[in-house]
Amino acid sequence: MSAAAPPRRRPLLAVLALAVFAAAGVAAALLGKALTSSDGSGGSSDGxxxxxxxxxxxVSMGQSDACVHELQSLLARAGGRLDVDGAFGPVTQMRVVVFQLRSGLTPDGSVDERTKRALYENEGKPLDTWTPDRVTRRIREVFTEDPERAVGIADCASYLDPLSTLPNSNSTRNWGVFQLYDGTLRKLGGTREQALDPDWNIRAAHRLWARTHDFSAWRACDRAYRAGSKS
Known part of the structure; x- marks a missing residue:
């Protein structure tokens, strides 16, 4: 008699192996989703x-995408006046610098993880400030000697934006309505935070004006103002 054929087990083993691999794949996917949801680093499931x-x-200057749009929306929520257009330009950077300064972060204008978290956790309005109309009224009140010229120079320097802050090539910055330089602030006994206070900034600028009774501290803007007045 011929020997009986052995049982055919290979198909069953293959099916079992496939089932094990499939289960492992599902488990890995679920684990990955759980990790992503818990630390917020792999997606935007936590918003x-x-x-x-x-x-x-x-996120930094020159970038243009949905990430910048999100950044600008958060800055606007914090009270910043800026276009929410998804393009990281000079105004967005200025708002970032001021937000960082007022949040106790390094004010370098680049949005790192600490700045991102501070923006999401912010519950106040650190970018609230005066409107250009209010700035104009206060300049005229302080610079009684030559109010229109003072307004014109401030408009040239900062567009009457109290949160204007522009970088210099030597890692310093100019701050506020009259764009007071870091070195000037030290001489006046002021700080960057004070320079962003429009009233303090305007009165400090008048102190500079009073030393010479002219606008020589803002030569470029003074020339531009005089040229515009003649035209």
Whole structure:
């Protein structure tokens, strides 16, 4: 008699192996989703786009995308006046610098993880400030000697924006309505935070004016004002 054929087990083993691999794949996917939801680093499931893998570690000048749009929306929520257009330009950077300064962060204008988290956790209005109309009225009240010229110079320097802050090539900055230089602030006994206070800034600028009774501290803007007045 011929020997009986052995049982055919290979198909069953293959099916079992496939089932094990499939279960492992599902488990890995669920674990990955859980990790993403818990630390916010792999996606935007927690609603914090800037902290997701869809955005670079540092959002900075020149970038233009949904990450910048999110950043601008958060700055606007903090009281900042700026266009929410998804393009990281000079105004967006100025708002970032002021937000960082008022949040106790390094005011370098680049949005790193600490700045991102501070923006999401912010519950106040650190970017609230005066309107250009209010700035204009206060300049005229302080610079009684030559109010229109003072307004014109401030408009040239900062567009009457109390939160204007522009960088210099030597890592210093100019601050506020009259764009007071870091070195000038030290001489006046003031701080960057004070320079962003429009009333303090305007009165400090008048102190500079009173030393010479002219606008020589703002030569470029004074020339521009005089040229515009003649035309």
């Amino acid at each position: 914090r786009l800037l902290l997701s893998s869809r955005c670079p570690v540092v």
